[in-house]
Amino acid sequence: MKNDIITLGYGSGAALTRQLIREVFVSKFRLPTLDDAACIDNHLTVTTDAYVVNPLFFPGGDIGKLSITGTVNDLSMNGSVPAYLVASFILEEGFSINLLKRIVDSMQKTAEEAGVQIIAGDTKVVEKGKCDGVYITTTGIGFLPEGIDLNVKNIKAGDRIVVNGSLGDHAVAIINARQKLGLDPAPISDCAPLREVIEILLNTTKLRFARDATRGGVATILNEIYEDTGLGVILDETSLPIKDSTTVLCGLLGLDPLYLANEGKLVAVVSEANDDMLIQLKAHRYGQDSAIIGEVTKDVNGVYLRTALGSLRPLLMLASDPLPRIC
Amino acid sequence: MNLKYYRAPDLIKRVLKEIHEYRQPVTFMEVCGSHTMAIGHWGLRKLLPENIRLISGPGCPVCVTPASVIDELIKLKDITIATFGDLIRVPGSDQTLEHARALGADIRTVYSPLEALELSQKRETVFVGIGFETTIPGIAYTILEAGRQNQDNFSVLPLFKLIPPALNALLIDDEVEIDGFILPGHVSAVIGTQAYDFIPQKFGIGGVVTGFEPLDIVLGIKKMIEQINKPQIINEYSRIVTTEGNMAAKATISEVFSIGNAVWRGLGEIPDSGLDIRTEYSQFDALRKYDIQITNIEGNTACRCSSVLKGKIMPFDCPLFAEICTPNNPVGPCMVSSEGSCAAYYKYEK
Numbered sequence: 001m002k003n004d005i006i007t008l009g010y011g012s013g014a015a016l017t018r019q020l021i022r023e024v025f026v027s028k029f030r031l032p033t034l035d036d037a038a039c040i041d042n043h044l045t046v047t048t049d050a051y052v053v054n055p056l057f058f059p060g061g062d063i064g065k066l067s068i069t070g071t072v073n074d075l076s077m078n079g080s081v082p083a084y085l086v087a088s089f090i091l092e093e094g095f096s097i098n099l100l101k102r103i104v105d106s107m108q109k110t111a112e113e114a115g116v117q118i119i120a121g122d123t124k125v126v127e128k129g130k131c132d133g134v135y136i137t138t139t140g141i142g143f144l145p146e147g148i149d150l151n152v153k154n155i156k157a158g159d160r161i162v163v164n165g166s167l168g169d170h171a172v173a174i175i176n177a178r179q180k181l182g183l184d185p186a187p188i189s190d191c192a193p194l195r196e197v198i199e200i201l202l203n204t205t206k207l208r209f210a211r212d213a214t215r216g217g218v219a220t221i222l223n224e225i226y227e228d229t230g231l232g233v234i235l236d237e238t239s240l241p242i243k244d245s246t247t248v249l250c251g252l253l254g255l256d257p258l259y260l261a262n263e264g265k266l267v268a269v270v271s272e273a274n275d276d277m278l279i280q281l282k283a284h285r286y287g288q289d290s291a292i293i294g295e296v297t298k299d300v301n302g303v304y305l306r307t308a309l310g311s312l313r314p315l316l317m318l319a320s321d322p323l324p325r326i327c
Numbered sequence: 328m329n330l331k332y333y334r335a336p337d338l339i340k341r342v343l344k345e346i347h348e349y350r351q352p353v354t355f356m357e358v359c360g361s362h363t364m365a366i367g368h369w370g371l372r373k374l375l376p377e378n379i380r381l382i383s384g385p386g387c388p389v390c391v392t393p394a395s396v397i398d399e400l401i402k403l404k405d406i407t408i409a410t411f412g413d414l415i416r417v418p419g420s421d422q423t424l425e426h427a428r429a430l431g432a433d434i435r436t437v438y439s440p441l442e443a444l445e446l447s448q449k450r451e452t453v454f455v456g457i458g459f460e461t462t463i464p465g466i467a468y469t470i471l472e473a474g475r476q477n478q479d480n481f482s483v484l485p486l487f488k489l490i491p492p493a494l495n496a497l498l499i500d501d502e503v504e505i506d507g508f509i510l511p512g513h514v515s516a517v518i519g520t521q522a523y524d525f526i527p528q529k530f531g532i533g534g535v536v537t538g539f540e541p542l543d544i545v546l547g548i549k550k551m552i553e554q555i556n557k558p559q560i561i562n563e564y565s566r567i568v569t570t571e572g573n574m575a576a577k578a579t580i581s582e583v584f585s586i587g588n589a590v591w592r593g594l595g596e597i598p599d600s601g602l603d604i605r606t607e608y609s610q611f612d613a614l615r616k617y618d619i620q621i622t623n624i625e626g627n628t629a630c631r632c633s634s635v636l637k638g639k640i641m642p643f644d645c646p647l648f649a650e651i652c653t654p655n656n657p658v659g660p661c662m663v664s665s666e667g668s669c670a671a672y673y674k675y676e677k
Contacts, residue, residue, distance in 0.1 A: 005426065006429060007428070007429045008425070009425065181438075248330070254666070307369055307370045309339055309371075310336075310374075311370030311371075312370065312373075313368070313369075314674070316654075320416070322665070
């Protein structure tokens with residue numbers, strides 16, 4: 001691997017992250033897949049995730065809320081019902097106990113909403129300067145109902161791509177808060193548990209596959225689908241739910257909302273996109289701007305966007321973190 | 328700005344239809360990297376007739392920054408380096424800033440030069456001053472602010488580039504064949520359209536200053552065609568750009584900087600195409616503070632970024648393109664920067 005050292009790009013969720021997982025972890029641990037969650041004996045699902053967000057508090061959420069939603073969402077994406085969480089804290093010397101209480105309150109509130117119990121944990125304190133206040137790792141356990149099999153291999157040409165709302169909201173909220181850009185109104189993170197959204201999809205259509213569109217965004221997931229199945233994807237630009245404020249900020253910074261992180265949005269591949277599905281999704285508070293954004297096809301090799309002008313442009317897997325441009 | 332208007336498919340298609348009626352073969356250079364990206368992003372190249380060829384120019388500040396700059400920055404031990412995003416992945420002779428950071432160097436990506444000034448309250452900080460006329464006023468203001476704060480820990484490495492002298496250098500190169508320029512919108516907002524008057528006067532070709540929405544760009548191309556036999560500078564971006572430019576921004580630049588030569592990666596040293604920090608503000612000049620010399624050494628000699636920057640070859644024509652040089656493993660800066668021609672062609676046109 002390039003220069004044999006870890007750079008920040010390896011944590012981007014894009015191609016470098018995938019390369020690291022494949023070449024270092026999957027090969028050494030002999031993992032069967034690259035998936036976030038693993039299913040044991042076709043019933044028990046387990047996953048783990050570490051949260052290192054900066055700032056710790058942002059419009060729409062905080063590191064505590066994120067540490068619950070991120071992990072329950074990873075469990076939910078293969079159809080599992082999240083049940084238990086174990087939380088591990090790395091605290092920096094000098095961190096305020098009142099702030100820690102706020103974070104823990106937020107975790108408990110979100111856990112209750114998501115229907116999970118926090119049942120055990122661990123606490124470590126590191127010297128000042130060794131971490132950004134608080135890092136949290138949560139490990140989740142869920143149960144996979146019988147008969148549910150969501151797997152990338154199930155995807156077929158002709159399937160439709162669905163998202164449950166506007167894209168890029170979390171990343172834009174974080175950029176605005178971190179860089180003190182002062183956007184008014186401040187963009188709000190979409191941080192939310194998605195088990196109920198998955199439930200709607202399971203009940204109203206034939207759901208083939210789902211993935212929460214965190215780091216790397218929607219475009220990265222679709223490229224992973226292409227890599228894993230060899231099937232192409234064409235998105236329809238006019239169908240993409242993207243807020244005007246996100247479009248404007250991305251225009252200024254040279255970023256593409258399709259590659260930005262979300263924390264309450266999933267990409268679902270369904271065999272039939274019926275009206276009932278969309279009506280029920282839109283009736284849910286975490287699905288109001290749901291949209292069918294494209295389809296799986298054998299007509300193209302790779303992931304493409306049909307622009308509003310009718311031309312096709314590729315949406316490649318990003319190498320690393322998208323960087324804001326200079327001018 | 329009404330984004331919907333400037334992105335309205337019906338309007339854009341109508342202009343494209345008019346462009347398709349033009350039959351002469353012409354080559355227009357989009358000077359600015361943001362235009363290259365916008366053209367790729369909207370898939371406009373594929374919607375133009377074959378006789379209208381768009382080539383990309385030197386308007387990406389990262390791409391024209393010599394590799395030696397990276398080497399010099401890495402040598403600055405125990406000092407915080409603050410830079411805009413893209414530069415951290417540009418290869419120096421041996422390393423990128425990103426790798427130097429992973430090995431312990433204190434390298435921060437910032438969104439504004441004022442952030443760098445804030446960092447200097449706690450530690451010695453050098454802000455990497457790359458950019459064109461668009462970013463220069465903000466950096467000039469930051470130097471003035473550093474003076475007001477008496478901030479001894481802050482300096483700027485002046486690597487600024489001015490667009491008009493670069494266009495002049497391109498046009499006096501006999502190998503470069505251009506029928507007109509799509510001129511940069513943001514740069515022009517600062518310097519005004521009059522800064523380009525020398526192009527039709529001296530070289531007999533025209534240019535259109537245009538914005539970055541798809542309607543702006545197709546209107547720009549249409550106006551390029553319309554004026555090809557009577558070359559002039561046309562302002563298609565009048566909602567932002569004036570003839571004189573932004574007088575306050577220009578005054579701030581003049582207060583802090585004087586015109587000097589600059590080394591452009593790929594183009595070499597171009598007279599009067601850069602800015603030096605005036606002696607009144609020399610305490611903020613990183614070149615003097617750390618005795619830094621910027622040379623025009625190239626990195627990988629097989630890399631054809633220099634020819635791409637001059638529009639002599641298309642990115643596809645470089646032997647490294649998409650084979651050895653990719654966004655995962657960029658060899659030249661044109662593949663690194665989000666505004667770089669090679670990155671744009673790899674991303675959108677491959």
